[in-house]
Amino acid sequence: MYPAAPSTGLPPGPPLAKLLGQAADAVAAVRAGRSLTDALARCPAELRPGTQALAFHVLRWWAGALAAREQMAPKAPPPHVDALLVTSLALLWPGSEPPYAEHTLVDQAVAAARQRMPAGANFVNAVLRRFLRERDAVVAAATHQPEAAFNHPAWWIERVRHDWPAQWTALLAAANRHPPMVLRVNARRTTAAAYVQRLAAAGRAASVVGPQAVWLARPCPVSELPGFGDGDVSVQDLSAQRAAPLLLGLDATHATPVLPPRARVLDACAAPGGKTAHLLELADLEVLALDSDPKRLARVQDTLNRLHLSAQLVAGDGRQPAAWWDGRPFDAILLDAPCTASGIVRRHPDVRWLRRPDDVAALARTQAELLDALWPLLAPGGRLLYATCSIFQAEGRQQIDAFLQRHRAESPLLDPASPGHLLGLPDNAPSAGPAAVGDGFFYALIHKP
Numbered sequence: 529m530y531p532a533a534p535s536t537g538l539p540p541g542p543p544l545a546k547l548l549g550q551a552a553d554a555v556a557a558v559r560a561g562r563s564l565t566d567a568l569a570r571c572p573a574e575l576r577p578g579t580q581a582l583a584f585h586v587l588r589w590w591a592g593a594l595a596a597r598e599q600m601a602p603k604a605p606p607p608h609v610d611a612l613l614v615t616s617l618a619l620l621w622p623g624s625e626p627p628y629a630e631h632t633l634v635d636q637a638v639a640a641a642r643q644r645m646p647a648g649a650n651f652v653n654a655v656l657r658r659f660l661r662e663r664d665a666v667v668a669a670a671t672h673q674p675e676a677a678f679n680h681p682a683w684w685i686e687r688v689r690h691d692w693p694a695q696w697t698a699l700l701a702a703a704n705r706h707p708p709m710v711l712r713v714n715a716r717r718t719t720a721a722a723y724v725q726r727l728a729a730a731g732r733a734a735s736v737v738g739p740q741a742v743w744l745a746r747p748c749p750v751s752e753l754p755g756f757g758d759g760d761v762s763v764q765d766l767s768a769q770r771a772a773p774l775l776l777g778l779d780a781t782h783a784t785p786v787l788p789p790r791a792r793v794l795d796a797c798a799a800p801g802g803k804t805a806h807l808l809e810l811a812d813l814e815v816l817a818l819d820s821d822p823k824r825l826a827r828v829q830d831t832l833n834r835l836h837l838s839a840q841l842v843a844g845d846g847r848q849p850a851a852w853w854d855g856r857p858f859d860a861i862l863l864d865a866p867c868t869a870s871g872i873v874r875r876h877p878d879v880r881w882l883r884r885p886d887d888v889a890a891l892a893r894t895q896a897e898l899l900d901a902l903w904p905l906l907a908p909g910g911r912l913l914y915a916t917c918s919i920f921q922a923e924g925r926q927q928i929d930a931f932l933q934r935h936r937a938e939s940p941l942l943d944p945a946s947p948g949h950l951l952g953l954p955d956n957a958p959s960a961g962p963a964a965v966g967d968g969f970f971y972a973l974i975h976k977p
Contacts, residue, residue, distance in 0.1 A: 871968025
């Protein structure tokens, strides 16, 4: 939800000029290689929600806006002026559902320039007003460049086109849409249908879109969700909610987990803990939640505390089990491996601008090392679920094909129920419709004879 501006007629909020300046700083930090999360941490707390909303919007349309600025002003202005100008152009980009009226945005952009760099105010005003006069022609010329047309780096566009020749344009377009807010109800405390009724009583429209999944018609802060603080519900994307049922064997033919009570389960790369918690909500398990970052592991504990669940938390590298494993085999392993996050760019629009082409190969090596190191820890008859939030085949199908080939002497079995690549397109949507479609993911369930 966007913050209100003085001339929009909406409830008053932080001045838009201040938010534009902060958003420009955040986006400039992303261009310099810092994550948006880190950039927003430097923003004053009272401006952070509005700044984040604007920065997310801008990063979805940044390449087109930059191409338009380069066309109208080939000589780049000073960096602070350029960041503010391109931020404003992205917010005026056609088809991007701009959050403010055009005249409001131009007026406040000029005000922001006067506050921060007075000498650039007239230049910002002139370029923005020219864009409004000549928008159709400027956009048409700018979008001759693939990066501007699809608002992704050229190497990313080419990889998606190569991996998914029939769906590549739809995938790139989907990455620029606002994601839905999907909840996971705690199966130990309530049901999806009951929680939808509870939301309705609180004046919030919602639909059941999965066994524990509820889609909110309108996103809201978690503090406004009934029972959130008590552990009744969590926020988790529809695709991410498939991990725990897959590992436990909960599907159309199994109403109860195939794993025995108190089965020993490893959740490798567990932070921030959503999948760890989901496993424990669905079954009585002995879970070891592993993560290489102790600070991120603390988030897992916070999640479990809120949901009144418990697991053993261990800081360690999954590629080096000798440093943390006690020698007892696991009945099941969830490996939600580090990846490019190419499937969740609609939620993290800075990712596309932070990744580099060689990151794909580097992460694929890490994924292979994790698979090879964890496979020996699985007991005979055990189940390993490999997952990535990526649509790149190097991190999905190709990774698992290579793993099965390396370990063919041990006869690992790929479960035919493995979803494979989930592309986050409307044909993957549940009955509630495209609004509730999940993120891009890959899942492969492997059995050990």
